[in-house]
Amino acid sequence: MKEGAGFGFGFGERHHHHDEDETPPTTGVSGTRAHQIVDAILAILQDVSGPTGLYKTIRRTPYRTLLPTDLPALTVFILREDFSADGGVNQGFIKFKNNITIGIAVARGFNEVGGLDGDIDTDADLIRRSLLTNAQFTKRYQWGGLFEGVPTMSRSQTWPQDAEAFMVELRLELVFTVRQWFFPIITDHLYEMDVDFKLGGRDSKTEGIRVLIDLPQEEPEDDDDGDEGTTGNS
Amino acid sequence: MPIDFNALDSLVLSVCMDTFALGQDGNSSVVFNPIASQPGAPPYAGRGIWTVKPVTTFLEGQAPMSTSLYTLGLRLFDFTIPPIGGDQVTINGDVYTLDAFERDSADGISWTCKAAQPNADVTP
Numbered sequence: 001m002k003e004g005a006g007f008g009f010g011f012g013e014r015h016h017h018h019d020e021d022e023t024p025p026t027t028g029v030s031g032t033r034a035h036q037i038v039d040a041i042l043a044i045l046q047d048v049s050g051p052t053g054l055y056k057t058i059r060r061t062p063y064r065t066l067l068p069t070d071l072p073a074l075t076v077f078i079l080r081e082d083f084s085a086d087g088g089v090n091q092g093f094i095k096f097k098n099n100i101t102i103g104i105a106v107a108r109g110f111n112e113v114g115g116l117d118g119d120i121d122t123d124a125d126l127i128r129r130s131l132l133t134n135a136q137f138t139k140r141y142q143w144g145g146l147f148e149g150v151p152t153m154s155r156s157q158t159w160p161q162d163a164e165a166f167m168v169e170l171r172l173e174l175v176f177t178v179r180q181w182f183f184p185i186i187t188d189h190l191y192e193m194d195v196d197f198k199l200g201g202r203d204s205k206t207e208g209i210r211v212l213i214d215l216p217q218e219e220p221e222d223d224d225d226g227d228e229g230t231t232g233n234s
Numbered sequence: 235m236p237i238d239f240n241a242l243d244s245l246v247l248s249v250c251m252d253t254f255a256l257g258q259d260g261n262s263s264v265v266f267n268p269i270a271s272q273p274g275a276p277p278y279a280g281r282g283i284w285t286v287k288p289v290t291t292f293l294e295g296q297a298p299m300s301t302s303l304y305t306l307g308l309r310l311f312d313f314t315i316p317p318i319g320g321d322q323v324t325i326n327g328d329v330y331t332l333d334a335f336e337r338d339s340a341d342g343i344s345w346t347c348k349a350a351q352p353n354a355d356v357t358p
Binding site for chain 2: 066067075105107110163171
């Protein structure tokens with residue numbers, strides 16, 4: 001069974017520890033993991049909302065313009081991504097720890113103020129527990145999970161005054177940590193290594209040794225046309 | 235020449251109310267339910283100038299939401315006990331709660347009204 005099946009999305013790649021038999025971490029495609037997390041959250045919350053019609057509108061972008069008849073409305077979207085160095089900044093290829101902040105907003109209206117307060121409190125509890133106790137969603141990164149951890153989350157609410165009804169908007173922000181590694185893309189072939197040895201450093205008077213090492217080249221698997229194409233060892 | 239503020243009621247506010255207020259004929263109704271100003275008292279009919287102003291308010295992520303500001307203009311001399319915030323008013327069958335007010339020098343008062351449910355006549 002594909003990892004993540006049951007959500008309607010797939011996140012079966014192993015990402016943190018790079019073995020030969022696994023797909024490399026996401027390279028050069030910023031936001032992909034963030035979108036997958038949004039997809040996963042939406043799938044879970046749609047399941048939660050579905051049987052009871054808890055949310056009349058569920059969406060992943062701030063558009064189209066919300067109407068009073070769309071309430072209660074749930075919106076899940078990427079608020080921001082914050083990249084920081086994953087290890088030494090001058091060692092090896094470029095690696096980041098990416099903190100993805102996902103915003104989950106619930107807009108409600110047309111109720112007594114006291115009722116609204118209770119409603120969004122229920123929303124906050126339901127959303128947090130639905131996501132963070134879901135074993136598929138929170139499974140470890142090494143086993144196909146979407147993220148390494150949730151270092152912080154926050155809750156706030158606003159009470160819009162310019163509205164035709166008593167309204168409230170619940171704002172949950174969850175931070176998901178992922179690793180994003182940018183492997184260099186090598187476009188030429190490596191045929192030999194040229195190595196200089198010298199005792200005592202560059203200024204030493206000791207005579208150095210230079211070695212040229214021919215590297216074995218893999219034959220193309222399908223080379224019917226006789227070209228000397230070479231793959232591997234790049 | 236000094237302004238006769240007392241005359242503002244007879245010359246301006248009363249005339250405006252007579253001309254524009256709902257609840258004065260069989261085609262519209264304004265019924266106050268004084269749950270805050272007179273708890274336990276029965277609803278009573280009245281009149282008021284009804285205004286709907288479309289606005290856009292912004293939610294999380296600058297998400298726009300189309301909504302409306304409802305106001306009901308009243309002449310305080312029409313009431314023995316004027317409505318206060320928290321009272322309900324039913325206008326042509328739709329229920330609203332009186333929320334915030336602006337009072338003028340001619341004893342007119344404009345109440346911002348919050349709807350109990352989306353108004354089908356306003357939101358398509």
